[in-house]
Amino acid sequence: MLSIKLAWRNIWRNKRRTIITTLSIVVxxxxxxxxxSxxxxxxxxxLENTVGTxxxxxQIHKKGYQDTPTLNNSLGVSDSLYQIIKSEDNISSIIPRIESYSLAATGQQSRPAMIMGIDVEAEKELSQPQINLQQGSYFSSNNEQAAIIGQELLNRLNAQVGDSLVLIGQGYHGMNATGLYxxxxxxxxxxxxMNSSLVYxxxxxxxxxxxxxxxxxSIALNLEDPTGIDVTADYLKSKLPASEYEVLTWQKMMPELEQAIKVDRASGIIILLVLYMVVGFxxxxxxxxxxxxxxxxxxxxLSVGTPRSTIAKILSLEVLIMSLMGAGFGIFLSIPVAWYFNVNPIDLSGAMASAVEQYNMTPVLQFSTDPEIFTSQALIVFxxxxxxxxxxxxKAAKLNPVDAMRS
Structure with missing residues (x-):
């Protein structure tokens, strides 16, 4: 306790030095x-714009669908399959889909389109078309003869809500797939x-x-706790026959996205290492x-008999106290800033917005409020x-008393 009191008094003997040191840690x-953040x-x-929406x-597919995504590799639905999926507590919603590609046409205009057959209620838990609706109204049942299309696709087709949409493509096992909706x-x-090609x-x-x-x-799955994705995937793999089904996490479905995040995270760490070195020196x-x-x-x-270990201890406590104050104030200042820009993200514009949209992201700069970010950075700097x-x-603990007093 005496050492702590001495250390506390010592750091305030030179307030300017203490404030500068603490501020450097805070910054x-x-x-x-x-x-x-x-x-x-x-x-x-x-992830929210790809995985979350x-x-x-x-996703659960028929084995081989990931490599060859065609209707011929579609899977048959059974009650036992749904029972296995529902037995995993971490799964919050089950979203069945049938997807393929067709030519979409209205009048004199035609465009390639991605056709997505959706369960009108289950899909509300994933892509949320009812929230992203710009014109018209949402489906009322799973057998309704109607289509909802991307706003940009509507513009490219020079069409309006209420017009007829012709779909021409190939169905299961080579059957003709032609419809008017x-x-x-x-x-x-x-x-x-999605805006320029999607047809629901x-x-x-x-x-x-x-x-x-x-x-x-495919059967898409949302999770209660996304951090438990590997445990959930392993559970499903253990319950479903590997010869019939493939269970894929988003990392397996979109390895390029995972790789992009890893590369960007590594570049960010390099920048932080430079900052850490500056602070350290x-x-x-x-x-x-x-x-x-x-x-x-x-x-x-030392001349009056103070042990060298005591001097080292007091100096260590002084540095420890300043480090704790700096790290604490740093967290205290950074959390409100991150929270503000999480609630009010910065809108990007111009070339930067276009670059962000190329990666299927909303053109905003939104900060994360994950507590681990702030505690980990404080601990690292500390x-x-x-x-x-x-x-x-x-060095101080090894001082020669005579030389020290002469200096």
Whole structure:
């Protein structure tokens, strides 16, 4: 307790030095936490616009569908399959789909389109077409004869809500897939590809169009706890025969997205390492100066019999107290800033917005408020501060009393 009191009094003997040292730690924690928060926020945005609104965290396919995504590799639906899926508590919603490609036409205009047959109620839990509806109204049943298309596709077809949409393609086992449906509404997503090519059909209507009654190309799954994705996937793999089904996490379905996140995260860490080094050497210089200014004091203490370990202990406590104050204030300042930009993301514009949209992301800069970001950065800076203080403290503990007092 005496050592703590001495350390506390010592750090305030030179308030300017203490404030500068503490501020350097505060700035380091603040900048590193905000940098990581903005990065992780972008990753969350990316996942939300792909995994959270389109693919789901896990998908179940017929074996081979991932490599050859055709209707011929669609899977037959059974009650036992749904029972196995529902037996996993971490699965919050089950979204069945049948997907294929067709030519969409109205009048003199035609465009390639991605046809997505959806369960009109289950799909509300994933891509949420009822929320992204721009014009018209949503489907009322799974066998309704109507289509909802992307807003940009509607514009490219020079069509309006209420016009007839012709779909021409190939169905299950080479059957002709031709249909005529009124355009009931339009949807708009942050993903430009979906806006310019997506056509929603009710599930049974799409199955009839493709001559694939009772069949699905995928079953998308949302999770209560996304961090448990691997455990959930392993459970499903253990219950479903591997010869018939493939269970894929979003990382397996979109490896390029996972790789992009890893590369970007690595570049961010390199930037932070530079910041850490600057902070570390700043702390090193501060502690060396602190010891140089007090060399006479340490010489006197050694002369009257103060153990060298006590001097090292007091110096360590001084650095520890300043580190704790700096890390604490850094977290205290960074959390409100990150929270504000999480609730009020920065809208991007111009070339930057276009670049972001190319990756199917909403053109905003949204920060993450994951507590681990702030605690980890505070602990890292705290650890670096202590690490760079070891050499000066050891140097002070080895001072020669006579030389110290003469200096």
């Amino acid at each position: 380091a924690v603040f900048l590193s936490a905000i940098t990581r 903005s990065q992780e926020g972008q990753y969350d945005n990316m 389109f693919s789901g965290y896990i 009124p355009i009931k509404g339009t949807v708009s997503f942050s993903n430009p590809d 059909l009710p599930l049974e209507t799409a199955q009839y169009l493709f001559s694939a009654q009772g069949r699905l190309t 700043g702390i090193l210089g501060t502690v060396l100066m602190m010891i140089a200014e007090r060399s006479y004091e340490f010489g006197v203490m 650890g670096i501060t202590l690490l760079f203080s070891i050499i000066p403290i050891l």
